[in-house]
Each structure stands twice: as C-alpha cells, then as structure tokens.
Amino acid sequence: MRRPYLASTAVLAACALASPGTTTAQSQQGPPIEILHGFTLIDGRGGDPIGDAALAIEGNRILMAGPLEDVRARWERDLNVITVDLGGGFVVPGLVDSHVHLATVPNRERAEAELHRQLYAGITAVRDMAGDGRALASLARDALLGEIEAPDIYYAALMAGPSFFADPRPQASARGATAGEVPWMQAVTPETDMVRAVARAKGTFAQGIKIYANLGWNDVTRIVEEAHRQEMRVWAHSMVFPTRPLQVVRSGVDVVSHVCRIAWEGMANAPTEYHHGRLPEYDLITPDAPVFTELFQEMLARGTILDATLAMNARFDRMIEQNPDNSTPRRCDTDFARGLVRQAHAIGVPIVAGTDFNTPPAAPFPALHQELEELVAHGGFSPMDAIASATRVAARALGIEATHGTLEPGRSVNFVLLDSDPSADIANLRTVRAVWKNAARFARSDFRAR
Numbered sequence: 001m002r003r004p005y006l007a008s009t010a011v012l013a014a015c016a017l018a019s020p021g022t023t024t025a026q027s028q029q030g031p032p033i034e035i036l037h038g039f040t041l042i043d044g045r046g047g048d049p050i051g052d053a054a055l056a057i058e059g060n061r062i063l064m065a066g067p068l069e070d071v072r073a074r075w076e077r078d079l080n081v082i083t084v085d086l087g088g089g090f091v092v093p094g095l096v097d098s099h100v101h102l103a104t105v106p107n108r109e110r111a112e113a114e115l116h117r118q119l120y121a122g123i124t125a126v127r128d129m130a131g132d133g134r135a136l137a138s139l140a141r142d143a144l145l146g147e148i149e150a151p152d153i154y155y156a157a158l159m160a161g162p163s164f165f166a167d168p169r170p171q172a173s174a175r176g177a178t179a180g181e182v183p184w185m186q187a188v189t190p191e192t193d194m195v196r197a198v199a200r201a202k203g204t205f206a207q208g209i210k211i212y213a214n215l216g217w218n219d220v221t222r223i224v225e226e227a228h229r230q231e232m233r234v235w236a237h238s239m240v241f242p243t244r245p246l247q248v249v250r251s252g253v254d255v256v257s258h259v260c261r262i263a264w265e266g267m268a269n270a271p272t273e274y275h276h277g278r279l280p281e282y283d284l285i286t287p288d289a290p291v292f293t294e295l296f297q298e299m300l301a302r303g304t305i306l307d308a309t310l311a312m313n314a315r316f317d318r319m320i321e322q323n324p325d326n327s328t329p330r331r332c333d334t335d336f337a338r339g340l341v342r343q344a345h346a347i348g349v350p351i352v353a354g355t356d357f358n359t360p361p362a363a364p365f366p367a368l369h370q371e372l373e374e375l376v377a378h379g380g381f382s383p384m385d386a387i388a389s390a391t392r393v394a395a396r397a398l399g400i401e402a403t404h405g406t407l408e409p410g411r412s413v414n415f416v417l418l419d420s421d422p423s424a425d426i427a428n429l430r431t432v433r434a435v436w437k438n439a440a441r442f443a444r445s446d447f448r449a450r
Helices: 068-074 108-120 133-144 162-166 168-173 194-202 217-229 245-250 259-266 290-302 310-322 334-347 368-378 383-389 392-398 426-430
Strands: 013-016 033-041 050-058 061-067 081-085 090-093 095-100 123-128 152-160 185-187 208-211 233-237 255-257 305-307 415-418 432-437 440-443
Touching: 033 061, 033 068, 050 068, 061 068, 095 368, 095 392, 108 123, 108 133, 108 432, 123 392, 123 432, 133 152, 152 162, 152 168, 152 194, 162 168, 162 185, 185 194, 194 217, 208 217, 217 233, 217 245, 233 392, 245 255, 245 259, 245 290, 259 290, 259 334, 290 334, 305 392, 310 334, 310 368, 334 368, 368 383, 368 426, 383 392, 383 426, 415 426
Parallel strands: 033 081, 033 090, 095 123, 123 152, 152 185, 152 208, 208 233, 233 255, 255 305
Antiparallel strands: 013 081, 033 050, 050 061, 090 415, 415 432, 432 440
16 A cells, blocks of 8 residues: 655654744645755766755655755745655665566556565656556556555557567457457558547557557658657657668657667668567677667667667576576577667667566566666666666656656655665665655565565
C-alpha cells in the first residue's frame, strides 16, 4: 500500500521554524512545507554534487533544491515549515528503466513482484515497450493510485506489418482477440486509416506507439507524423525491416531501441522481414565507420534518443558461456555493440538506460543496475553520465521532462536516498536507504522479495 511520507521524531530529527508574524490560520493552509536536509544532492541537471544540501517540498511538488543555507533563508520566517534531517547520504532523482516488458504474457502476480522489487531499488518509473494493453492499463492505474507498490508505468501500443503478428508474442498479448486487430497491437498497411489507428492506440491510455517490424519507410513516416499530431510519443526499433536505421531516424521517431541492430545500416544486404536467425557480418565493418558516424550525427541533430539495451547482450554471452550446448541463439556481437555505444556517446547522442530483461526473482536488484554498470564499464560513460541516462534523458524519452528527471522547482517528489556516492562508483546506486515516489516514502529495510 502507498505510504505517505511523515516526519517521525523517532527516526528523523524534525523541528518547526516559526516567526511572530505568521498566524496559526496561515500555518494551517494546505500541507506543510518540508525542508529535507542532511545529504549531498545530485540533482540530475548535470552540475557537480552539492554538499550540505536541502530539498523544500510541499505535497508532491519540489519548491526549491540547493544548499541548505539558501533553502533555510527562503523560509526562515514561515511557521508552516518542518525541517527533517535525513542523516547523511546522497540523493539522486528517481531512476527510470526505459525498456521493460510487464505483460507480453500477462501474469499479474509476477508483474507485481517485479514492480515491487524495482520500486525498492530506486526505480520510480518504467517504460513498457508493448504487451497486453488491458493488463498494462490495470497495472498503470493501480501504480499511479498507490494501490500496489510500484513505479509509475508508461507504456506503448504496438504497430507493425501484418506478417509480424504470426509471432507468438503478440498473439499472447492479444489473447481472447486477434493480434493485429486490437487497439494495442495493430497491423499497418498502406491502406490503413492512420488517423483512426493512432486514435485507437491512444484510447488504450498508452503514452507512445512502438513501431516494431515489417514496415516500409512510407508507413513508418505516416505513423510518426500522425502520432505526433495526436501528441503521442513514437518509440521504434532501430531496424524495422526493411526500413533501415537511418531511415527510421529521418522519419522523426523520438527513441530508437537496440544498438545491435544499428549494425544493419552498414550492410549492403539486409533481411526484409524481422527475425533473430540472421546476424550482420560484423567482420566487414567497424563501429567507427563513416556510415555510423552519419547516423549518429543525424540522431544528434534531431535529438533522437538511443535505447541501447547493452547489458542484455552481455547476459546472452554469459548464458552461452555457462552452457555452450543450450539452444540460446547469439543475437549480437557484444563488443561491436559496445563500440557503437561509445561512438554514439562521444558524438553526443542522448542515450537512455533500458534493459529488456529481468534478473532472477531472488536477486536483490533488478536489471537496470546491470545496464548502468555496463554503460560505465564498456560504453564510455562516467557515473554521472549513467545517472543522467536513467533520470533526465529517460524523462525526455517519456515526454515528462517538465515534471520528472531532475530535482528542481516544479518537479514531482521522486528521489532516492543512498548511503554511498554514486558519482564515485555507479555500483553505489545499489546502496538504497529509502525511495520517495510521488512523495510516498519506501524504506529499503522494508523490502521483501516476492
């Protein structure tokens, strides 16, 4: 259940600041202003950490963030203020996993368990990249209202060419109806009424449209233009088969997913339909080839965000190494993918941290921490770059940067209190002490694996 944050003198030192000029009636208007202090602030805006910092909040809104001295001065004569010492540590914005799948094959109990684990690990929002829209709407509603312990859920309605819907995954996500005909899983052809198709997708309460596969460039462009006209985000695979990565970017999508498939841009011949069975000929090209430089410069110019899903490839490699006789297919040259991420990052392409996989249920932390550690270890990221990828850049990918992603005036109260400094070592994002999600506080000590 949702736990509203309350200053507790048994746990946190709290005191009221008063002045003779403030009346009791004034002090009772609305929720009190809380000044949280006693920590180093990493506000997500790209600057250096701020020592001896404070956050002034009112309900679910940040009023001020910065040095404690400045924040205290702003409210030194206001009676309707409570100060709370958080007892040391480091505060970062709430994290976002920008690529999850909660309901490909809907299982409410399993989804709630994963969401519970994500929240207590510091994740306050996720981007679900298409599944059963009925299940996703239910989960998103309950997460928003605090009826389940979960990050806020933003999700996609999927569009693809008709041939894609023979795949068992969209069939599972449309169970009880026909994949390709339901509003959250629509088949698109040149004859599709795109105004109606996008309106149907929007009616599922999805925040974005995912363009998956088996669509030509003209149809990709039609989807993007109409979705943007109806104020929906567009999130696409980097290779849509037959539409290549550069064409996908030039169509105007907001985010492209899976760095591995960007390698197809450098191939003379590529499949015309989606499948896992064929890989690019990696030995024919290098990550710093001009074809990729052109692509990344186009992404930079357009502000297109890359959802790299880098750790997933390393995970497949480990699975194959541990059991070389199993049937897990190798889907990517991981070193090539890492080289592409380093190249994109060096050029300045915005990159979000997305996972597209789960760690085992008994693991104490979800996959996002592996993605962030992979970006630092192999993607050319500093720890501060990685934090930005899961906060400020992720909020842009979702279209919620006006209210999320940084800790500054006007933003909602979503942040993580850590025991150790993540700017020194990204693994310190695992030292979670407490999480504030929409002003509700969740202590890590209360976490129990489900």
